Amino acid sequence: MNPTAWRVNDxxxxxxxxxxxxxxxxxxxxxxxxxxxxxxxxxxxxxxTLLDRQFNHPEQGSWMLGEETVGDHDEAxxxxxxxxxxxxxxxxxxxxxxxxKLAYWGTSIGLMENGVLTEGAIILPQQGEIFISNHGQVFFxxxxxxxxxxxxxxxCLLAPHPxxxxxxxxxxxSQLVAKTGxxxxxxxxxxxxxxxxxxxxxxxxxxxxxxxxxxxxxVAGALPMLLKTGFEAxxxxxxxxxxxxxxxxxxxxxGAPNRWTVxxxxxxxxxxxxxxxxxxxxxx
Numbered sequence: 001m002n003p004t005a006w007r008v009n010d011x012x013x014x015x016x017x018x019x020x021x022x023x024x025x026x027x028x029x030x031x032x033x034x035x036x037x038x039x040x041x042x043x044x045x046x047x048x049t050l051l052d053r054q055f056n057h058p059e060q061g062s063w064m065l066g067e068e069t070v071g072d073h074d075e076a077x078x079x080x081x082x083x084x085x086x087x088x089x090x091x092x093x094x095x096x097x098x099x100x101k102l103a104y105w106g107t108s109i110g111l112m113e114n115g116v117l118t119e120g121a122i123i124l125p126q127q128g129e130i131f132i133s134n135h136g137q138v139f140f141x142x143x144x145x146x147x148x149x150x151x152x153x154x155x156c157l158l159a160p161h162p163x164x165x166x167x168x169x170x171x172x173x174s175q176l177v178a179k180t181g182x183x184x185x186x187x188x189x190x191x192x193x194x195x196x197x198x199x200x201x202x203x204x205x206x207x208x209x210x211x212x213x214x215x216x217x218x219v220a221g222a223l224p225m226l227l228k229t230g231f232e233a234x235x236x237x238x239x240x241x242x243x244x245x246x247x248x249x250x251x252x253x254x255g256a257p258n259r260w261t262v263x264x265x266x267x268x269x270x271x272x273x274x275x276x277x278x279x280x281x282x283x284x
Contacts, residue, residue: 003055003062004085006111008134011121012150014054015132018047018107019125019146022092026126031099039095044068047091047107055087064089065112065260067217075254082245082252086112088220094194096175103127104194110220117243120221122196131158131200131225138203138225160229161205162270165277172198174212177265177283183211185280196222199268203229209269211281216250216260226268234274235264236283 001010025043034040048068055064063081066089073081087109092098094105103126111119121132128144130153140158163169167186177183178191187208192198198210199222212218223233224243233241241249241262251261265283267274 001054003057003060003087006119006134008132008139008155009150011109011132012130012153012155014051015107015109015121015123015130016144016146016148016150016153017050018091019123021047021050022098022105022107022125023146026098026101029099029101031095039099040068041092041095041099043098044091044095048089051087051089051091051109055089061085062087065217067091067215070260078254082112082115084114088112088117088217090196090217090221093196093218094192096193102193104192104197106194106196108196108217108221110217110222110224112220112245115245117220117224117245120224122200122221122225124197124200127197129200130155131203133225133228136228138229140204158203158229160203160231162202162230162273163205163208165208165270165273169208170206172201172207172210174210174214176213177211177281180284181211182282183280184282185277195219199223199226202226202231202268202270209267209273209277211265211267211283212262213265213283214262216245216262219262219266230271231268232271232274233266233268234278235262235266236278236281237264238275238278241266 029041031041048066063086090108098105106124109121123130138158139155141155171187171189195218
C-alpha cells in the first residue's frame with residue numbers, strides 16, 4: 001500500500017484486516033486501565049501496530065497520529081505531521097464496550113492533508129458495516145464478511161437520511177456529556193461509548209444528533225464523511241467545527257493535559273439543525 005495515496009481498494013483491504021484483528025480478540029479480550037483511566041486492550045495495540053507499519057513513513061512524506069502511539073513521537077515529528085500528509089487513526093473506538101463484549105466499537109482512519117481532514121474510513125465489524133469516502137462522495141456496505149475479500153464488499157453510494165427535528169428522534173451522547181453534562185429535550189437518548197458508530201448512524205438516520213467531548217482521532221474519519229453528506233458540527237458557542245485541524249478547534253499546545261481534544265465539545269447534526277439543538281445541552 002502506498003502511504004501517500006488514498007485508494008479505496010487499498011483502504012478496504014486494510015479496514016477488513018483491522019476488523020479481523022478486532023474480532024479475533026473480541027471474545028477473550030483482556031483489558032487494563034491507562035494513566036488517564038481509559039481502557040485499552042491487546043486489539044488496540046495490534047491494530048495500531050498494523051496501521052503504524054502502513055502509514056508511519058516520514059521519509060516518504062507520510063506521518064501517523066494514533067491514539068495509542070501519539071506519546072512515542074517528539075514535537076518535531078508532530079509539527080511535521082500537522083503540516084504534511086498524516087493518517088489519524090483510532091484502532092478501537094469504543095474500547096470500553098469492546099472490552100465488555102458489547103457490540104459498539106470500530107476502527108477509524110482519517111486522512112489529514114496540510115492540517116485539513118479530507119477523507120475517512122470506518123469499519124464496524126460487529127454490525128458488518130463499512131463507510132469510506134472518496135473525493136466528494138461517501139460509500140457504504142453492509143452485511144460484510146471481514147474474512148472475505150475486497151471483491152466481496154458491495155460498496156454503494158451512500159444516500160444520507162437525516163432525521164427530522166422532532167421530540168421522538170434518538171439523540172446520542174458521549175460518556176463525558178452523560179456523566180458531567182445535562183440534556184434537556186424530551187428525545188430518547190443513548191450512550192454507547194463509541195463515537196464512530198454514533199457519528200456514522202447520523203448519516204443512516206438512526207440518530208438525529210450526537211453531543212460529545214471528543215479527541216481528534218475520534219472524529220478524524222467521521223467528520224470528512226459527515227461534511228460531504230450534508231451534516232454539520234458546531235461548538236457550544238455556535239461556531240462551526242470545520243475540517244481544519246488548528247488551535248481554533250482543537251487543543252494543540254505541546255504539554256497540555258488535554259492535547260488533541262476538541263475545544264468546548266461539539267454537536268453533530270443535519271445541516272441547519274445544530275444551533276437550534278445547542279440550547280438543549282449543558283456540556284459540563
